[in-house]
Amino acid sequence: MADKRTYEVVFIVDPDVADDEVMKLSEGVQKIITGQGGSITKTEMMGKRQLAYEINHKKNGTYVLLEVEGSGAEIAEVERRMRVNDQILRYMTIRVDEDRRRADKLRDRRARKAAKQPGNARAKKVPVDFRSDEEELAS
Amino acid sequence: MSSNYEDRDLGFEREYDRTMPRGPRRMMRRKICRFCMDKVDLIDFKDVKLLQSYVPERGKILPRRISGVCAAHQRMLAEAIKRARNIALLPYAAD
Numbered sequence: 001m002a003d004k005r006t007y008e009v010v011f012i013v014d015p016d017v018a019d020d021e022v023m024k025l026s027e028g029v030q031k032i033i034t035g036q037g038g039s040i041t042k043t044e045m046m047g048k049r050q051l052a053y054e055i056n057h058k059k060n061g062t063y064v065l066l067e068v069e070g071s072g073a074e075i076a077e078v079e080r081r082m083r084v085n086d087q088i089l090r091y092m093t094i095r096v097d098e099d100r101r102r103a104d105k106l107r108d109r110r111a112r113k114a115a116k117q118p119g120n121a122r123a124k125k126v127p128v129d130f131r132s133d134e135e136e137l138a139s
Numbered sequence: 140m141s142s143n144y145e146d147r148d149l150g151f152e153r154e155y156d157r158t159m160p161r162g163p164r165r166m167m168r169r170k171i172c173r174f175c176m177d178k179v180d181l182i183d184f185k186d187v188k189l190l191q192s193y194v195p196e197r198g199k200i201l202p203r204r205i206s207g208v209c210a211a212h213q214r215m216l217a218e219a220i221k222r223a224r225n226i227a228l229l230p231y232a233a234d
Contacts, residue, residue: 010185010226046185051227061227065185092226094184103180110178 006041006100007068007075011082011091012061015048019062025087026064029078036077038070055089067096170207174216182215184222190229194220198233 009029013022022045030040046063055061068074075093082091174182184190193201193208193216200220203213223229 012226052224052230053227055227063226090226092222094222099181106180107178 004069004097005072005095006097007070007072008094008096009066009068009075009078009091010094011064012051012055012089013064014056014087014089015058015060015062017062017087021087022062022064025085026066029066029081032078032081033066033068033070033074036070036074038068038074040066041069042067058089061089172207172209172212174212175209179212182212182219184219184226184228186219187223187228190216190220190223194229196233198230 011029013025017025026043026045030043033040042065044065046065048060048062051059051061079091079093082088182189193206195201200217203210206213208216220229224231
């Protein structure tokens with residue numbers, strides 16, 4: 001439980017809110033996270049874009065993405081604050097560390113496989129079996 | 140009788156696509172997973188361009204019997220599409 005987790009927090013701000021206002025909002029969120037013992041590893045302003053469907057009768061929204069490292073307590077706090085903030089149309093938090101770890105494992109396994117048998121696996125296997133037969137005969 | 144006609148083409152390599160009317164022999168090329176070819180381990184919900192190619196006009200997730208995506212990648216893809224829907228990057232339903 002005490003291990004570090006990585007989250008991606010995305011939230012959509014009301015398009016009527018000015019850019020510097022959005023920045024302030026984002027900084028406020030980051031302050032909450034650091035105040036709760038988490039750390040910010042990445043921030044990205046994805047800018048204003050059209051929503052695929054209306055939220056609170058708004059057709060556009062400013063997307064902000066944060067990557068957070070922490071225990072999960074700060075996420076709960078941030079989500080509590082965002083829920084009551086009228087300027088934030090929508091928020092979503094996703095835990096990414098597990099998926100990333102799995103992706104790394106898959107990549108490693110592929111790299112190992114490629115290092116072990118370059119080329120076609122089936123074409124390689126036949127001579128290996130053949131040689132072992134010869135060795136058996138010799139002994 | 141149309142099949143008789145087609146028999147004359149036997150021996151030729153012919154591409155049958157999905158728009159062909161149903162006939163006695165529908166040889167469809169076995170599709171292979173695009174994500175496996177590109178060695179994708181993680182499908183990001185923010186990659187709207189990629190996801191959109193698996194969401195036809197109506198907004199539904201494209202079944203893998205059509206796209207040819209492998210089961211593992213289809214799971215990842217479905218998850219990413221659902222996440223994208225949640226934050227209004229993709230529609231839940233479009234008309």
